[in-house]
Amino acid sequence: MQTLAYPCCEKCNHTASTPCRDYIKCRVEGPLCHDDPDCKQKRQDFLAKMYDPEGLTKQILICTGTGCVSSGSQRLIELVREELVKRNLDETVRVRSTGCHGFCEQGPIVIIEPDKTFYTKVKPSDITEIIETDIVGGNKVDRLLYRDPVSGESAVTYETVNFYAKQNRIILNNCGQINPERISQYMAKKGYQALEKVLQTMKPEEVIEEVKKAGLRGRGGAGFPTWLKWNLCRKAQGDKKYVICNADEGDPGAFMDRSVLEGDPHAVIEGMLIGAYAIGADEGYVYCRAEYPLAIERLKIAISQAEKNGLLGKNILNSGFNFHLKIKAGAGAFVCGEETALIASIEGKRGMPKVRPPYPAEKGLWGKPTNINNVETWANVPHILRNGADWYCQFGTPKSKGTKIFALTGKVNNTGLVEVPMGISLREIIFDIGGGIKGNHTFKAVQIGGPSGGCIPEELLDLPVDFDSLSEVGAMIGSGGLVILDDTTCMVDIARFFLTFTQKESCGKCTPCREGTKRMLEILTRITKGEGKPEDLENLETLAGVIKKTSLCGLGQTSPNPVLATLRYFREEYEIHIREKRCPAHACTALLQYHIDNEKCKRCGVCAKNCPVGCIFGDKNNPYEIDSQNCIQCHTCIDKCKFKAITVS
Amino acid sequence: MQWIQLKIDDKKIRVPEKTTILEACRMNNILIPTLCHDPELTNWGACRLCVVEVEGMRNLVTSCTMEVQQGMVVRTSTPDIREARKTILELIVANHDIDCLTCEKMGECELSKYAYEYGVKKDVFQGAKREYELDDSNPFIIRDLNKCILCGKCVRACAEIQVNHVLDYSKRGFETQVGPAFHLPYGESDCVFCGSCLAVCPVGALTEKQMAGKGRPWEVKKIQTTCPFCGTGCNFDLNVRDNKVVGVTSNPGSPVNGRALCVKGRFGVEYIHSPNRLITPMIRKNGELVEAEWYEALELIAERFKTIKEQYGSDSLAALSSARCTNEENYLMQKFMRAVIGTNNVDHCART
Amino acid sequence: MCQSCGKGHKDLHVDLKQIKLKEKIDAYRGEAGSLIPVLQEAQDIYGYLPEETMKMVAKEMKIPVAEVFGVATFYSQFRFTPTGRNVIRVCMGTACHVRGGLKVLKALERELDIKAGETTGDGKFTLETVACIGACGLAPVISINNKVFGNLTSEMVPGILEKFE
Known part of the structure; x- marks a missing residue:
């Protein structure tokens, strides 16, 4: 028996073609079809070895999420393995590659279990020291421990790292703990137990009822009640139904779905299985954006393992329920996150949204009733069914239950994925978990919900984060991107950034979105160049209103939100750009003028040498000057000047 | 068949089920502007000009796609709706070559009709405009993409009436355009020149080459006739000016063919006034x-x-x-x- | 021997890439909605989508060529000109934007002397922008041949480019 997924002995004859009802229980607790204490022991030994609470064996967990891989974690795994072999420790110390820990900025992350030691930014040259000092010597490598940016104290275990301490990781729990390429490790973490329970003991209606009781709402944007969506699809007429996982996480600034797929793909598969059973679907698709090659790879592995173990395919767990799952890779179009566009894309067409009604629940993929949920929503489902709705309801607020994963990025000390109960305040997320603003800057706003969301200013930071409170102030949870902006961020520029994005990603089908976002962008561009006109703001508002009310799909309808929200809370900034032709945040480069202060300048010439466009002139005898006509406002001269002689105005 | 009772602009209306709001309005002489809608083609819902207000719906809805429901309350001409339509028209006009003086479509142009109705001026939104070369590569159809409003009727007509599917959208967003594969001119594509696209184009993006300069719509008399080329019996309108046939236009009321015609019927009128024509035995x-x-x-x-x-x-x-x-x-x-x-x-x- | 017809003449008269693509198309035959995966395979084989290839896909799959072209030009993943040996993608996501992604792009453009969307004269690099790579924690990031480089500054650009042939 190599892993939990393998049979214990010859008596076990579970295969995909001869499925057993109690397969999952059998794999975790020991054989049920025959009584053999040895077999039972084998399984328990295996579990003990994997998750050893007493710490008899040490484990080195190395993150292989996209973030840490790009910081070099693959090389670390090789080095650790070599080092362990060299010291004859390879039998006693396990090395595991895991999914994303969410704290990508500190990557590559190495964790030593069972001590929970949390090493950050580990370089290949650190490996020998970690093995020698920690694994062999039993001491910590202090310089690699995470240091709190506020207190300056180092955290020995990840539990004491503020970033993790205040989180409530349910969906992300397996990410960073298990090897996502091993189904057995998912099983050891109670994986597929919810599916077994559902197939053995629950009717489809009861599953929907449980999800209703849990109050699960869609994590992809608008927060539509999941049970209602399932129920509509279940009740729709049709002999063939589909379920789809929307993994087209296109929001620039959100990456929780990628992390879940990379770190815990089986949870999504299990969620889809349960949903398909409840709805009466026997076929499903995961539509994953092509920009996530690792997520697609891990999903492929997970699907093939689930198929081999009879958890996907025909007569799953001998229940008579069939479900086949396929992956469709997107081809680069943000609009395909919209349900009807996503369906068009799976059908091999241009990803242009269709008018609703009819809704996908009645007429979706190939005209058949179809249910679409996003990655995070599907990943919530096994937890609800395994632990019950009552358990789930203890997290969150009365109307927004459970937890939500946010991608905390921008000008904040700790960037990464955070999972928190709904209803927590933004202040807690940004200042407690995120460790506050980077450098000597002050908080200005938080952009939430990506291109469909809005900006929330300082005075609203105590607002509870849930579906309803946010929409009241002109923002939305959206996919859960939280981009922290500080005093060096210009709000007009941010609005322009999002409009550039939506404009580029507009499918071009309907007039208001295709033509309207272009005109809004042109107006915003003018303002950031100091060419704004007094009537511009009114025009922006009119256009925004019409685009919101008349666009064909949700993406068009929400595309003016970043402009409307910034206008609502930072109108003054727009007015300064228009009236005084200046950018208070010094971010709109076209409005910046670089000057060299003659008194401070030592005529060293470093600025001129480094200027990429060669627009600084001068020499030992003549004072240096910047030719503002050719200056590209790249800031290089300021960075290079040791005497702080160059200023921006 | 079930009948649906609804209220449109405070008027009680009874229509069969599956009727769209637009159809219900038109049955009752309530005017709704449309650019991408065509009763013979699939509903596309793209131009958004036909938006109306339905009580209980968050946003305005397109009347061309929304079916009536029992007890529905619809308003078609509130200030909100008129403002939305006006802005949409302003947006279309901002990216449309305003060449009305010599435009062949003048007088029959849907866009100018609605622009007039909604008081749309051409210079509200100024900015980037599409700039494409004129496609004058064939003897029948002049294609001016700078006047195209991307309603997609030609795409649907080509696919659904002629079932030739030579046209489709390409690119996306502001750069979207309509035409044959690889942006080929009509003449180099697999176009069979049935002219169905021509018959549905609401603006001057597709116009008939032979009729260019031969008369304004109000100057020509339309005379319905049967096509002499084959026995199918297609009907169309001969466009006659000063007792001379200047061209053929589809007549949607034709019982045999609707607006569909073939290259001969639509474009083969040259012989009528040809000096080489046999007029006696x-x-x-x-x-x-x-x-x-x-x-x-x-x-x-x-x-x-x-x-x-x-x-x-x-x-x-x-x-x-x-x-x-x-x-x-x-x-x-x-x-x-x-x-x-x-x-x-x-x-x-x-x-x- | 000619690998396509098995005859003894010296020169190949059929493009091997085309044969490979034909095999891929055959593998998808009968599967609904496979135009996009087929185009992805075609781009993997050719590095971009030549006109002739799109025509062949249309013919083999019995899809109007206008539709194939329409689908291909809709999705930003598809290219219609050959790329350089290394493809650089600069992330334009929000996190990268507020942390100076534009400066990295400018530095790349300066260093390579091309604009985004272009390929260097020696065919070494193609520079593209993408909406979001999803590595926001490491912003600003770029990816070269799908390998992600994070926490960049414009000064780091030349050093990274040096590593590529």
């Missing part, structure tokens, strides 16, 4: 064809038929009729051959 005399009177020609034919029949027998004659003839004409032809000539030698060009 010709008889070869002394090796040369000379004009003759009808009675003279018919007499000659009758006489020669008789001689041949007497000399060589009935079966030495045969008749071949044409698909350009009607059923009745074809019937008469075979009757004549069998009863008068006495032979079964009849055939037809479309037999195989």
Whole structure:
């Protein structure tokens, strides 16, 4: 028996073609079809070895999420393995590659279990020291421990790292703990137990009822009640139904779905299985954006393992329920996150949204009733069914239950994925978990919900984060991107950034979105160049209103939100750009003028040498000057000047 | 069939189920502007001009796609709706080549009709405009993408009426355009020049080359007629100005063909006023064809038929009729051959 | 021997890439909605989508060529000109934007002397922008041949480019 997924002995004859009802229980607790204490022991030994609470064996967990891989974690795994072999420790110390820990900025992350030691930014040259000092010597490598940016104290275990301490990781729990390429490790973490329970003991209606009781709402944007969506699809007429996982996480600034797929793909598969059973679907698709090659790879592995173990395919767990799952890779179009566009894309067409009604629940993929949920929503489902709705309801607020994963990025000390109960305040997320603003800057706003969301200013930071409170102030949870902006961020520029994005990603089908976002962008561009006109703001508002009310799909309808929200809370900034032709945040480069202060300048010439466009002139005898006509406002001269002689105005 | 009761602009209305709001309005003479809608094509819901307010819905809805429901309350002309429509028109106009003075569509242009109705000026939104070269590569259709409003009717007409699917959208967003694959000109594509796209284009993006400069819509008289090219019996309107046929336009009321026509029917009008056209029978005399009177020609034919029949027998004659003839004409032809000539030698060009 | 027809003549008269693509198309035959995966395979084989290839896909899959072209030009993943040996993608996501992604792009453009969307004259690099790579924690990031480089500054650009042939 190599892993939990393998049979214990010859008596076990579970295969995909001869499925057993109690397969999952059998794999975790020991054989049920025959009584053999040895077999039972084998399984328990295996579990003990994997998750050893007493710490008899040490484990080195190395993150292989996209973030840490790009910081070099693959090389670390090789080095650790070599080092362990060299010291004859390879039998006693396990090395595991895991999914994303969410704290990508500190990557590559190495964790030593069972001590929970949390090493950050580990370089290949650190490996020998970690093995020698920690694994062999039993001491910590202090310089690699995470240091709190506020207190300056180092955290020995990840539990004491503020970033993790205040989180409530349910969906992300397996990410960073298990090897996502091993189904057995998912099983050891109670994986597929919810599916077994559902197939053995629950009717489809009861599953929907449980999800209703849990109050699960869609994590992809608008927060539509999941049970209602399932129920509509279940009740729709049709002999063939589909379920789809929307993994087209296109929001620039959100990456929780990628992390879940990379770190815990089986949870999504299990969620889809349960949903398909409840709805009466026997076929499903995961539509994953092509920009996530690792997520697609891990999903492929997970699907093939689930198929081999009879958890996907025909007569799953001998229940008579069939479900086949396929992956469709997107081809680069943000609009395909919209349900009807996503369906068009799976059908091999241009990803242009269709008018609703009819809704996908009645007429979706190939005209058949179809249910679409996003990655995070599907990943919530096994937890609800395994632990019950009552358990789930203890997290969150009365109307927004459970937890939500946010991608905390921008000008904040700790960037990464955070999972928190709904209803927590933004202040807690940004200042407690995120460790506050980077450098000597002050908080200005938080952009939430990506291109469909809005900006929330300082005075609203105590607002509870849930579906309803946010929409009241002109923002939305959206996919859960939280981009922290500080005093060096210009709000007009941010609005322009999002409009550039939506404009580029507009499918071009309907007039208001295709033509309207272009005109809004042109107006915003003018303002950031100091060419704004007094009537511009009114025009922006009119256009925004019409685009919101008349666009064909949700993406068009929400595309003016970043402009409307910034206008609502930072109108003054727009007015300064228009009236005084200046950018208070010094971010709109076209409005910046670089000057060299003659008194401070030592005529060293470093600025001129480094200027990429060669627009600084001068020499030992003549004072240096910047030719503002050719200056590209790249800031290089300021960075290079040791005497702080160059200023921006 | 179930009947649906609803209220549109405070008026109680009863229509059959599955009717769209737009259809219900049009049945009751309530005007709704549309650019991408066409009763013969699939609903597309893209131009958003036909938006109306439905009580209980968060946003405005497109009346062309939304079906009526029992007890629905619809408003079609609130200030909100008019503002939305006006802005949409302003947006379209901002990216449309305002070349109305010489535009062939002037007078029949849907865009200018609605712009007039909603008081739309051309310079509200200024900025980037599409700039494409004129496609003048073929003898029939002039394609000016700078006037295209991307309503997609031509794409649907090509796919759904002609089932040729030469046209489709390409690129996306502001750069979206409509046309054959690889942005080829019509002349180099697989276009069969049925002109269905021409018949549905609401603006001057697709216009007929032969009719260019030959008269404004209000100057031509439309005379419905049956196409003489084959026996299908397609109807269309001859566009006549100063007693001269200047072109053909589809007549949506044609019972046989609707607006569909083939290249010959739509564009083959040149011969009508051609100097080379035969207008009297010709008889070869002394090796040369000379004009003759009808009675003279018919007499000659009758006489020669008789001689041949007497000399060589009935079966030495045969008749071949044409698909350009009607059923009745074809019937008469075979009757004549069998009863008068006495032979079964009849055939037809479309037999195989 | 000619690999396509098995005859003994010296020169290949059929493009091997085309044969490979034909095999891929055959593998998808009968599967609904496979135009996009087929185009992805075609781009993997050719590095971009030549006109002839799109025509062949249309013919083999019995899809109007206008539709194939329409689908291909809709999705930003598809290219219609050959790329350089290394493809650089600069992330334009929000996190990268507020942390100076534009400066990295400018530095790349300066260093390579091309604009985004272009390929260097020696065919070494193609520079593209993408909406979001999803490595926001490391912003600003770029990816070269799908390998992600994070926490960049414009000064780091030349050093990274040096590593590529």
